[in-house]
Structures are given as C-alpha cells and as structure tokens.
Amino acid sequence: MILIPEPWWLTAVLAVVLLADALLSLRPPGFVRDCLNGVHFPREWWWTLIVIKLLGAAGLLVGIGTPGVAFAANVGVVVYFVAAAYAHIRARFLRQEFWLNCLGMLALSLVVLLVSYLR
Template identity: 35%
Template sequence: MTTTYLTVTLIASIAALGGAVLNLTGHRIPVTEARRLSVPMEWLRFPIGVSYALGFLGLLVGVAVPAVGIVAAAGFVAFFVLAIGAHLRVGDRSLGRAGAGLALASATLLVTAAWAAGRDDLGGVVSAYVNELPDPWWPVVVLAVIQIGDAAMCFKPVGFIARCFTDVGLPRALWPVMPWVKVAATAGLVAGLWVPYVGALTSAALVVYFVCAVSAHVRARDFGRNLALNATLSLVMCVAVFVFCFLR
C-alpha cells in the first residue's frame, strides 16, 4: 500500500503543479478553455491557480501528515466535480481533462485514506478526534438524503431555490455548478459510513459551505425565510452531524 500511495500521490502532485504553473502564468491552454466555458479570466490565477498550488503543497505535506493529504485530495475531487459541471453547463461534452482529473483525484483520495487508516494515528492529527465509525449513523444518512434532494432541485432550480440564488446575488453562470456540489457532498457522506475520515471531512466542508451561505444572505440583507430555513437550519444540521456523529 505504501508504494501504491506514493506512486499515485507523486502523479497527482506533478499534475497539480502543472495545473498551478499553467494557470498562474496565463498559459494559452487554460485561457482557451476558460473562454470556451465562459469562465472569467481573473479566476485563472485565483481561485483556480491558487487552488492547484495549495493542493500540490497539501499532497506533499500529506506524506508526513496524512490528514492534510486527505483534505488536499478531497479538495481536488470537489474541484474537478465543479469543473465537469462547468463543462456541462455550456453543453461541452469534451470532458477528457476534467474526467481524468476527477479519476486521478478520486484515486488519490482513496489510496490516501486507505494508507492513513493503515497507520494507527493518521499522523497524529485526526484519529484522536474522529470516531472509528459514525455514531449514531442515521443522521448522516438523513443529511445525505437532504443533500441529494437539494441537488435534484438545483439541476433546474425550482422557484424558491432560484429566488434564493437571485436574492444573494449568485452569478447565474454558477447556478449549474451548485447541484454538483450537493452530489459530491452526498457521495462524501455515504462514503463516510465506511470511511469516517471522509465523512467527517465532508460534514466539515458542509459547515463551511453553509457558513458562507449564511454570510451571503446577511451581506445581501436577506433576513427572511431563505436565511432562517435554507441556510441557518442547514448549518445547524451540518454542525450537529459533524459534532455528534463523527467527533469523539
């Protein structure tokens, strides 16, 4: 397992470094793709280029501290899910690079989690705080069902979701990306029933997501139903799942 982990991590690290260099230097490959996908040019350096660079560093640090490697690999999985969503949004079915990136990121996450679990302490960072299995498990399932239901309603936003997006000023170009975020969250929570570190990471990421959602509503002075029910209640649920199901 160590050889497999190091090999996959090395390949993923080289790919991440290449992505960072191409985007941060404004190479024609990401520029051309950004134009085709209607992605703002300023996004190439931040957040895209910076995300690649941080992921590269995270994978390297993960060799010594596996928990960091898990976070980095999971971040890349989310990144490429969003990338595929961006392609599908404009009807672009040429998913070669994005699909390969998602496959490599998923493989890296799996082998990193397996390698870390084979060590007794996950680098001494996570295992002292995360349950061996989620306990109780059923709130994780409930949250996963809510996320996949939310994803289904976001693919062609139903009325109240469309109004929510509009009220907080979410750019319409990002609307098609949102269901894929929910799908990725669902997959992470379900995987967390067997690999708790993945579930804990997913629920923590959902906490961050809904903190951002609450902040967006407050910034837009949207203090009605959207803030109270859609954002704040979801935030409370995610915090509860993270604290009571995954933490010791």
C-alpha cells in the same frame, strides 16, 4: 475523535437531504431562485452548487464505511452553509429563505457533525 460516524444513520440522513437539495436545484423552484438571486449569485454558476452538494452527499455516504471521509465531507458541508449564510448577510437578503433553508441546513449539518464525530 471518531473517524467513522456513530450513529451512522445521522450521516445518511444528511446525505439524503443534500442529494434531495441537489436534485431540487436542477430545476430550482421559486424559493431557490429567489434565494440565489437575492444573494446576487450569477445564474451561469448555479450548476456549481449542484456539483458541491452531490460531492458532499457522496462523501458522506462513502465515509460511513471509510474512516475520515464522512468527517471531512461533513466539515465541508458545514463550511458550505457558513459561506451561504455569510452571502445572505452580506447581501442583506434575510428573508424566510435564509432562516429556513440556509440556517436550517447549517443547523442540520452542525448537529450531525457534533453528534456523530465530536463526542
């Protein structure tokens, strides 16, 4: 197993996408609100998702030069989106937001994990 991501830029791309997602969640647009409401996630806890995404992005960026950190952060991001997918399926909220946002981010984080670390 590789402890430093190679190629490093894939990890950086995932970090930037997570950072953008976190910033977008500060004032969530309609599709994000619909998604969180659709899975019955309590509004007073929405801030936790921003923190998780920011920590994931930070871990990915720090890990580009620190062995093992980006790998652990990438695994955490995959787990986060697996949990989100489970929440969508459990709530039977399988609209466009699930297929594009949730599964799209899960696919991106899995591709980065497989290509960058598990060769």
